[in-house]
Amino acid sequence: MSNKIYIFDTTLRDGEQVPGCQLTTFEKVHIAKELELLGVDVIEAGFPISSPGDFQSVIEISKAVKDPIICALTRAVEKDIDCAAEALAFTKRGRIHTGIGSSDFHIQYKFNSTREKVLERGVAAVKYAKNLVEDIEFYAEDAGRADNQYLAQMVQAVIAAGATVVNIPDTNGYCTPEEYGAKIKYLFDNVNNIHKAIISVHCHNDLGLATANSMAGVINGARQIECTINGIGERAGNTSLEEVVMIMKTHKELDLETGINTRKLFPISRLVSSMMRMPVQPNKAIVGRNAFAHSSGIHQDGLIKNKKTYEIIEPEDVGVTQTSIVLTARSGRAALKYRLELIGYKIEMDKLDAIYERFLEMADKKKDIDDVDLKFLMGESKDDRGIVLEDMEIVCGNKHPKATLKLKLKGKSESASSEGNGPIDAATKCIDKILNKEFVIEEYLVQAITGGSEDTSKVHMQVKHGTNVMTGFGADTDIVVASVHAYIDAINKMV
Ligand code: KIV
Numbered sequence: 001m002s003n004k005i006y007i008f009d010t011t012l013r014d015g016e017q018v019p020g021c022q023l024t025t026f027e028k029v030h031i032a033k034e035l036e037l038l039g040v041d042v043i044e045a046g047f048p049i050s051s052p053g054d055f056q057s058v059i060e061i062s063k064a065v066k067d068p069i070i071c072a073l074t075r076a077v078e079k080d081i082d083c084a085a086e087a088l089a090f091t092k093r094g095r096i097h098t099g100i101g102s103s104d105f106h107i108q109y110k111f112n113s114t115r116e117k118v119l120e121r122g123v124a125a126v127k128y129a130k131n132l133v134e135d136i137e138f139y140a141e142d143a144g145r146a147d148n149q150y151l152a153q154m155v156q157a158v159i160a161a162g163a164t165v166v167n168i169p170d171t172n173g174y175c176t177p178e179e180y181g182a183k184i185k186y187l188f189d190n191v192n193n194i195h196k197a198i199i200s201v202h203c204h205n206d207l208g209l210a211t212a213n214s215m216a217g218v219i220n221g222a223r224q225i226e227c228t229i230n231g232i233g234e235r236a237g238n239t240s241l242e243e244v245v246m247i248m249k250t251h252k253e254l255d256l257e258t259g260i261n262t263r264k265l266f267p268i269s270r271l272v273s274s275m276m277r278m279p280v281q282p283n284k285a286i287v288g289r290n291a292f293a294h295s296s297g298i299h300q301d302g303l304i305k306n307k308k309t310y311e312i313i314e315p316e317d318v319g320v321t322q323t324s325i326v327l328t329a330r331s332g333r334a335a336l337k338y339r340l341e342l343i344g345y346k347i348e349m350d351k352l353d354a355i356y357e358r359f360l361e362m363a364d365k366k367k368d369i370d371d372v373d374l375k376f377l378m379g380e381s382k383d384d385r386g387i388v389l390e391d392m393e394i395v396c397g398n399k400h401p402k403a404t405l406k407l408k409l410k411g412k413s414e415s416a417s418s419e420g421n422g423p424i425d426a427a428t429k430c431i432d433k434i435l436n437k438e439f440v441i442e443e444y445l446v447q448a449i450t451g452g453s454e455d456t457s458k459v460h461m462q463v464k465h466g467t468n469v470m471t472g473f474g475a476d477t478d479i480v481v482a483s484v485h486a487y488i489d490a491i492n493k494m495v
């Protein structure tokens, strides 16, 4: 059996089913082109019968993308299949993904039917689709809860009818890895034509087991994983693409490989997150903001001695440019010395104790210590910070949001006024005017600290100028003031 695992990306179909995260056709095409550069084998581009937008997206993605197979979803219904085939007319390598429920829950309650009749409908759908497109994938919906003997019968029948790929979805994220792995093994042991098709795993994350289940599936013979960027998808989401890919890359003994260019994982994660307006949780494996940030003293000390002590993946391998040693009250002397050296201070060991004492006092008051704080600690004035917000006035509302802002630049005050399409736009335009430069906000995330309308809001922002990208942070009870602080914080890191 080959050790190549096909990566079937369903960010634009199952991933896009997240309420409130719908994309325009233009955005979908943009993401599809990046998925092609990432090296996915299949892009599930949509469910054409579901809406004119999905139909059009499949057409546009088919025109824009050359290498991956473009797949369109259908129910086991002729008009769905006709519509999918029509949308796929512009691709060189199209696939129809059709299927029907396989668990008794679906057979009885969704279809009010019998196992025999549902199996016949599945086979008929594959035969019908095969007349229109050569590459047919069949999904046995809710296979996670289906009776294995019946599932094996269904898989054998659809392969005989012409299915080239058979998908065994754990639609409700119900299985444990042992159970799911055993299900795939059962199929390999009991379906006599199974080697004529690729078996695919499609796991949902309702119990947090999607990645583990997908891995159990490929270890037991499946050769395609259906997954999404950042693990997005309905309810708790789908298998996360970056996780399964990095598991296979890290665990060489599994002898499984993909065609993914892992250095593109972090950039595409951020692209999908911002286009879908769905923040990535900070502790998300592989692509979370903290995935490579070490803040405890023991870890930082080990990491400075040798990266391999606390890092199993090179951050650069997934497109993260630096491991961050975050200085907090839990950091040790070694981390402080390391960060001070990075910004140009050579510290003798006998002086370190005194500086460390002062550092701990500061870290007790302020959560994260940045380079400007360190300079202050080493006796340089805080006014060295290039730009300081002195004053701001904002007019909000649905007519003409306006801002007037006063900044201190190296000790000198300068002000500007501007209108904008909202208060943050107006305020940041004032800053751009004063600095005579244009910055672009690439990512913007507001979070409450404890909740309630009197709460302090925290703003994280990614700001770009040319090729320079920096993140900034600001906190205030006023969300616009917090945003301006975050914007200035990012710019201060650049200049
Ligand atoms: O989860 C599922 O069963 C699906 C199928 C439609 C493939 O998304």
Ligand code: ZN
Pocket: 014, 169, 171, 202, 204
């Ligand atoms: Zn699904």
